[in-house]
Amino acid sequence: xxxxLDQMIARVRKxxxxxxxxxxxxxxxxxxxxxAGALFTKAAHAEEAKKGxxxxxxxxxxxxxxxxxxxxxxxxxxxxxNMTWGEMLVDVNPDGSIDHRIAEEISSSPDxxxxxxxxxxxxxxxxxxxxxxDDVVATLKRHTDEKAQSGALGIVQGITDxxxxxxxxxxxxxxxxxxxxxxxxxxxxxxxxGGGVDNPAAGIxxxxxxxxxxxxxxxxxxVKHANYFDSTIGHADEIEILVIxxxxxxxxxxxxxxxxxINRVDPKIVELLKGVPGIQIRSAAGRGHYVFIMHVDKAxxxxxxxxxxxxxxxxxxxxxxxxxxxLGKPGNDFPINAAYPLFDETIPQREYDAAAxxxxxxxxxxxxxxxxxxxAPGAFPGAVDAANLFAASAKAAGIPLEVKLEPDDxxxxxxxxxxxxCASYWGGRPVQDQMYSTAYLSTxxxxxxxxxxxxxxxxxxxxRGELDAAKRKGQYSEMAHILRDEGGLILPMxxxxxxxxxxxxxxxxxxxxxxxxxxxxxxxxxxxx
Amino acid sequence: xxxxxxxxxxxxxxxxxxxxxxxxxxxxxxxxxxxxxxQAILGQQATPEALANxxxxxxxxxxxxxxxxxWLGGVVQGDLGTALTNKADIAQSIGQRxxxxxxxxxxxxxxxxxxAILLGLIAARYAGRWPDKLISGVTLTTISLPEFxxxxxxxxxxxxxxxxxxxxxxxxxxxxFWAKLHAVALPVIVLVLVVLAHMMRMTRAAILNVMQSAxxxxxxxxxxxxxxxxxxHAFPNAIAPVVSVVMLNLAYLVVGVxxxxxxxxxxxxxQYLVDHVTKRxxxxxxxxGLIFAAVYIFLNMAADVIAIVANxxxxxxx
Numbered sequence: 001x002x003x004x005l006d007q008m009i010a011r012v013r014k015x016x017x018x019x020x021x022x023x024x025x026x027x028x029x030x031x032x033x034x035x036a037g038a039l040f041t042k043a044a045h046a047e048e049a050k051k052g053x054x055x056x057x058x059x060x061x062x063x064x065x066x067x068x069x070x071x072x073x074x075x076x077x078x079x080x081x082n083m084t085w086g087e088m089l090v091d092v093n094p095d096g097s098i099d100h101r102i103a104e105e106i107s108s109s110p111d112x113x114x115x116x117x118x119x120x121x122x123x124x125x126x127x128x129x130x131x132x133x134d135d136v137v138a139t140l141k142r143h144t145d146e147k148a149q150s151g152a153l154g155i156v157q158g159i160t161d162x163x164x165x166x167x168x169x170x171x172x173x174x175x176x177x178x179x180x181x182x183x184x185x186x187x188x189x190x191x192x193x194g195g196g197v198d199n200p201a202a203g204i205x206x207x208x209x210x211x212x213x214x215x216x217x218x219x220x221x222x223v224k225h226a227n228y229f230d231s232t233i234g235h236a237d238e239i240e241i242l243v244i245x246x247x248x249x250x251x252x253x254x255x256x257x258x259x260x261x262i263n264r265v266d267p268k269i270v271e272l273l274k275g276v277p278g279i280q281i282r283s284a285a286g287r288g289h290y291v292f293i294m295h296v297d298k299a300x301x302x303x304x305x306x307x308x309x310x311x312x313x314x315x316x317x318x319x320x321x322x323x324x325x326x327l328g329k330p331g332n333d334f335p336i337n338a339a340y341p342l343f344d345e346t347i348p349q350r351e352y353d354a355a356a357x358x359x360x361x362x363x364x365x366x367x368x369x370x371x372x373x374x375x376a377p378g379a380f381p382g383a384v385d386a387a388n389l390f391a392a393s394a395k396a397a398g399i400p401l402e403v404k405l406e407p408d409d410x411x412x413x414x415x416x417x418x419x420x421x422c423a424s425y426w427g428g429r430p431v432q433d434q435m436y437s438t439a440y441l442s443t444x445x446x447x448x449x450x451x452x453x454x455x456x457x458x459x460x461x462x463x464r465g466e467l468d469a470a471k472r473k474g475q476y477s478e479m480a481h482i483l484r485d486e487g488g489l490i491l492p493m494x495x496x497x498x499x500x501x502x503x504x505x506x507x508x509x510x511x512x513x514x515x516x517x518x519x520x521x522x523x524x525x526x527x528x529x
Numbered sequence: 530x531x532x533x534x535x536x537x538x539x540x541x542x543x544x545x546x547x548x549x550x551x552x553x554x555x556x557x558x559x560x561x562x563x564x565x566x567x568q569a570i571l572g573q574q575a576t577p578e579a580l581a582n583x584x585x586x587x588x589x590x591x592x593x594x595x596x597x598x599x600w601l602g603g604v605v606q607g608d609l610g611t612a613l614t615n616k617a618d619i620a621q622s623i624g625q626r627x628x629x630x631x632x633x634x635x636x637x638x639x640x641x642x643x644x645a646i647l648l649g650l651i652a653a654r655y656a657g658r659w660p661d662k663l664i665s666g667v668t669l670t671t672i673s674l675p676e677f678x679x680x681x682x683x684x685x686x687x688x689x690x691x692x693x694x695x696x697x698x699x700x701x702x703x704x705x706f707w708a709k710l711h712a713v714a715l716p717v718i719v720l721v722l723v724v725l726a727h728m729m730r731m732t733r734a735a736i737l738n739v740m741q742s743a744x745x746x747x748x749x750x751x752x753x754x755x756x757x758x759x760x761x762h763a764f765p766n767a768i769a770p771v772v773s774v775v776m777l778n779l780a781y782l783v784v785g786v787x788x789x790x791x792x793x794x795x796x797x798x799x800q801y802l803v804d805h806v807t808k809r810x811x812x813x814x815x816x817x818g819l820i821f822a823a824v825y826i827f828l829n830m831a832a833d834v835i836a837i838v839a840n841x842x843x844x845x846x847x
Contacts, residue, residue, distance in 0.1 A: 058697070063804040064622070065614035072615075146582050153579075201616070216615060217804055218796040219699060244697055244794045248681050252696035256688045259697075409807065413564035 049507060053527040055236040057516070058250045058259035062243030064217030069200040070190040071143060071150035076263060076515060077243055079187055081220045083519030084239055085126070086190030086205035089117055089136065090181055092430045092518070094511040096341050098181050101230075102131055102191055102206065103169075112176040112465050117169040117184075124227045125193045126210045133164035138195025140171075143188065148200070152188035154438065154445065176465025178472070182430040187519065208234030208523045217243050235507070235526035254279055254500045260527065261505060263515050265498040267325030267382075278503050283327045283496040284510035287339045287428020287435075290323070290380040290495060291331075292373065292390065294488040297450040298420040300371065304486055305364035310371075311350060311490055312357035313394040313401070319492040322389060323382040327498050331491035334483040335426060335435050336476070339494075339512040342432060342469065344477035347484070357397035370402040374415050378408035379423035386492070387423055417448055424448065430513060432476050433464050440483060449488030456482045504528055533844065537834060544826040548819060552604075555818040556597050559811050565589055566613045566809040587613050600812060604819070610812045612805065619816050622801065627820065629700055630797040633713055634782035637720035642775055645725050649732025649771075654759050656737055665733075668726035679719045680792040687715060698793035716793045720786060724778045731774040735767035742766075769836035776832035784821040 061076025070082045089103040098106070103117040123131040140162055143150040150156070161172035173180065190205050203211035208230070209222035222239040242259060244250040247266045253259045255276060265273065270281055294301035294310070301307060316330035329337060332350055336343055375387040387403045394401035406415045415422050429435040438444055441460055442452040456479055463475035483489065497515045501508055507525040511517045517524055567583035584590050603610050609619040648668070652661040671679065688696045698716050700709045739745065740763055748758045787799030798817055805813040837843040 063808070064801045065612065065804050065808045065810060067615035067617075146579075147586060149579070149583060149586075213701070215701070215796065216617070217800065218794075219701070242697060242699065242794065246792045246794065249684065249696050249792055249794055252684050252688050256692055256696055258695050410563040410569075413568040 049232075049235050049526045050528055051235050051237075051526070053236050053529065054238040054240055055261075055505075055522050055525065055527060056240045056242065056259040057522050058242050058244040058253045058262040059516075060243075060245050060247070060250060060264045062217050062241075062245070066216035067201050068203040068211065068214055069196070070188050070192070071148045071152065071200060073188060074151060077220075077241065079514070080241055080263075080516060080519045080522070081214075082187060082190055082205075083207070084209045084220075084222050084241070084523060085203055085207045085211050086192075087123070087131075087207045088187070088189050088191065089184040091520075092182065092185045092513050094509050094513065094518075096339075096430075096512075098185070102136070103181075103184070106181050108178075108180070110467075112178045112180070112467055113173050115171045115173070115180050117171070119167045119169060120229065121167065123206050123229045124225075125206050126204045126225055127193060129193050131191060131193075131206050133167055133169045135193055135195060136169050136191055137162045137164045138197060139189065139191050140195075142192075142195045142197055142200070150188055152186045155183045155186050155189075155434075175461065177433070178465060178467050179431045179433045183434065185430055187514075209239050212238075219243065233520075233524050236522070239522045241522070251500065254502065257502070260502040261516065261521055261525075262500045263497075264381075265500045267323075267327050267498060270325050270327060270498060273500065280501050280503060282499045282501050282508060282510055284499075284512055285329060285337075285339060285494070286497045286512045286514070287337060288426065288495050288497070289331055289335060289337075289428070289491055290383070290386065290425050290493050291335075291423070292387075292490040292492070293422060293424055293449050294490070295420040295450045296488040297452075300364070300366055301420055301488060303364045303366070305360045306366055306371075307488060308485075309357045309360035309364060309397070309399060310394065310401070312353045312360060313397045313399050314390050314490060314492050315352040315393040316350070316492045317352070318393070319386055319389060323386045324493055324495055327496040329494045331493050332480075332484060333487065333489055333491050334480040335428075335439070335489065335491060336432050336480060337494050339428065340432050340435075342473040342476050344473060344480060347477065347480055350484070352393060354393070354397040357394070357399065361397065361399050368400060370400045372402055372404050372419070372421060374404045374406050374419040374422040376406045376408050376411045376415065376423070378411055379416075380425035380495075383423040390492075427514075428512075433460070436460050436479065437464075440487070440489075451483070451487050451489075453482060453486065533834065533837060536837065537830075540830045540833065544823075544830060547826055548822055551822040552601065552815060552819055553597070555815055556593075556600075556811065559806070559809060559814050560593050562806075562809060564809060566811065569808045596811070600815060604816075609816045612813050613810045614805070614808050614813075619813055622813075623798070623816060623820070625702070626796060626798045626801050629795065630783055630786075630799070632700070632709065633716060633720070633786070633795065633797060634779065636710070636713055636717045637724070637782050638779055640717065641721040641724050641778070642728065644721070645728035645775075646732050646771065648725070649729045650736065650756075650759055650764065652729065652733040653736035653740070653763070654755055656733070661733075664729065665726075668729050671722035672724075672726035674722070676719060676723055676786075676788045677792055679722050680715070680789060683715050683718050684792075687718075696793065698795045700796070713795070716786075716789050716795055719789055720782060724782065728771070728774055728778055732767070732771050735770040736763045739763040739766045765839070768839040772835045772839070773832040776828040780825050780828045783824045 059077050059080060063075065066078045070086055073079050073082050087101050089101060091099040091101050093099045102120055102123055104120040105118040106115065108115045119131065119133050119136060125131060140156055140159065142148050143152045143156045146153065158174050158177065159171050160174045163170045192205055203214060208225055208228045210225050212223055213219060213221040220241040224234055224237055228234050244253055250262045254262045265281060273279065273281055294307055296302060311333055320326060320328045320330050330349060332347060338345065373387050375383045377384055384405060391401040391403050416424055429438060437460065439446045439448060440451055442457050459475045459479045463472050466472040466475065499516055504527050505525050506528045509517060566587060567580050567589055600610065611618055648664050652664045655661045684696045687694045694714045695712065698712050700712050736759060745758060745762055748762045787803055790797050790799045802814065802817040
């Protein structure tokens with residue numbers, strides 16, 4: 001037994017086993033849960049962070065059109081780059097709790113319409129200036145300006161008044177929002193000196209590393225910010241992020257030791273890589289998901305029976321197995337999963353049911369003309385295969401689903417939001433409110449299923465200001481049911497973040513919030529030389 | 530005026546006119562693509578309001594003709610403008626990447642051109658016999674492989690099986706010349722494999738063609754060795770077709786290697802161009818397109834001039 005235990009402890013040290021897994025397996029061996037928990041903590045902390053060295057990251061998702069302006073970040077490499085030099089008010093921990101960064105303390109009025117953020121003393125920007133409440137307010141103000149083209153505009157729009165007094169930032173909202181701290185963890189909201197108004201792309205922030213080289217689409221290098229306020233992260237002396245968009249080259253770079261970690265390991269080769277010495281494959285169940293979206297206001301998708309027929313006609317487990325190589329979870333036609341706080345696990349999983357689908361299809365009275373599903377290779381990885389699998393499983397239910405292949409180029413302008421039925425994807429959001437408000441509220445700007453439901457809207461707004469967690473959970477559950485049974489969303493799968501990590505890397509934690517430890521792998525990990 | 534000089538001047542003037550036409554065609558082409566820069570940038574996040582804002586900010590609300598002439602005016606004064614997407618100075622971004630493109634093309638050419646000509650001479654000398662068949666067989670096999678297959682093959686062989694080189698071939702300022710050479714070794718190998726056969730076969734064919742002439746028989750009869758005959762008498766008369774195919778391949782090495790750049794993560798012009806086409810970043814596409822067109826026109830002109838200089842009959846027209 002002790003051999004087994006030693007092995008497990010070794011795996012915990014490598015970060016290859018989660019607390020839940022460890023406690024589950026050790027209690028199965030007859031160890032009390034309390035002792036198991038203590039053992040885990042000891043094992044996890046036994047490995048001490050090593051300082052120094054250069055951590056190299058090979059990444060897909062960088063273009064020569066990228067900018068250091070955090071407002072404009074939209075793909076993986078700018079996200080990772082900004083997380084290296086930038087610091088936000090707060091971040092989100094892997095367990096979903098708030099990680100206080102520049103904001104040391106957060107408090108709200110009882111009705112959740114006014115929030116106070118206490119700014120940590122002695123946090124320093126790379127240019128030597130101290131981070132003040134004024135910088136924070138100036139940053140948020142810049143993102144409210146439409147000219148800044150900020151990806152966080154929708155988040156900061158609800159703030160009606162911002163005030164800096166001493167070390168305190170006060171934000172007044174136009175409506176109650178219990179999730180405001182999570183909204184401030186949006187990756188666009190890097191605090192910049194003077195708000196970054198003069199030169200938003202200067203790359204000067206309060207993060208653990210300073211920008212040295214910024215060659216968009218090629219490489220980004222950083223050195224340690226000596227006066228960084230948190231000594232528990234930022235172990236390497238230097239960071240290098242290389243843009244390697246080609247899957248094969250990226251994998252080869254990891255195998256040959258040219259980089260220490262890579263994102264987006266192709267699910268098709270995961271099994272092959274598992275046998276390769278010196279590297280490990282880390283898969284983190286996240287909130288991102290692949291979807292087929294129907295416009296509920298356009299024929300024939302304005303017919304809920306037809307929508308239900310299509311929802312029942314997709315084989316979710318098959319999609320997870322074949323498109324994600326098993327690295328993901330079946331979806332349930334609403335965009336929330338267990339990675340979100342306040343998720344209701346009792347909602348039944350929708351399964352493939354050709355007979356029921358055929359029945360709904362008959363009931364819908366559809367005239368039998370082909371139902372066109374538009375897709376493109378770039379809609380999501382494997383989108384064409386997924387659409388064809390869908391068409392095949394729908395055919396078994398007698399539904400004439402036809403796949404229309406569109407080019408990648410221009411897909412997001414000519415097909416998505418235009419064609420009434422198409423493939424798409426969503427990255428997750430840290431909290432349910434944000435996900436629903438972004439795409440399922442009647443007035444949401446990115447309501448890509450054109451879903452408008454008064455009851456749903458009402459619940460969403462009520463839940464937003466609800467500070468009682470149990471009540472809020474009930475509201476979210478009701479919303480999930482509405483969307484699942486009436487919405488235009490077919491959500492076959494939640495995709496995992498699959499990364500390749502060298503065994504030389506210590507401190508890795510699987511983080512559901514985003515790729516490569518939510519953009520922080522390079523600053524939180526260290527190299528065991 | 531010397532006829533060759535006159536020809537060069539004529540060609541240069543024609544080339545400039547051609548460039549102007551090319552710039553108009555590129556502009557029209559990018560305009561005709563569905564969606565514009567604002568839409569491409571916002572992508573899945575495009576709302577009508579955000580689109581209008583961004584278009585106004587980038588000056589996309591102006592008529593196409595106005596934008597074209599504004600751009601042309603800038604170029605004539607040496608100002609390529611800034612990228613619409615990330616506001617980077619285009620001339621500066623292109624400068625370094627053009628250097629990298631030329632470095633890669635130069636390395637590949639330095640190996641492939643002499644090698645192809647040498648192999649072509651050998652193949653012609655032993656036409657129909659085993660050295661000819663071996664050379665033709667191997668080079669035709671490598672040219673038949675798609676570039677990315679060849680690339681994956683050398684990555685597998687030279688970084689995994691024999692870990693000599695690195696799969697990612699980025700070069701940047703501050704690297705020593707030798708470090709740069711080491712970094713680009715794999716893409717250079719791939720490019721040599723890809724361009725070798727074309728030039729080799731052309732050299733072989735051109736020489737075999739000349740070998741039918743009466744003066745070759747004379748040379749043989751006066752007792753020269755076969756290799757001397759090929760080198761001294763056949764090759765000089767086969768230069769024109771060889772040069773034109775060499776120039777075509779050089780042009781390809783400069784403008785056509787985007788697949789190889791992507792596979793090896795090499796930071797040169799091809800990838801830069803593709804990124805900006807995807808984002809409909811017209812000023813950048815224009816600038817790079819113009820450079821590529823200039824390279825093509827210049828190399829073709831050079832081929833013509835060399836062919837004339839190499840041919841006494843054209844050099845001294847009656």
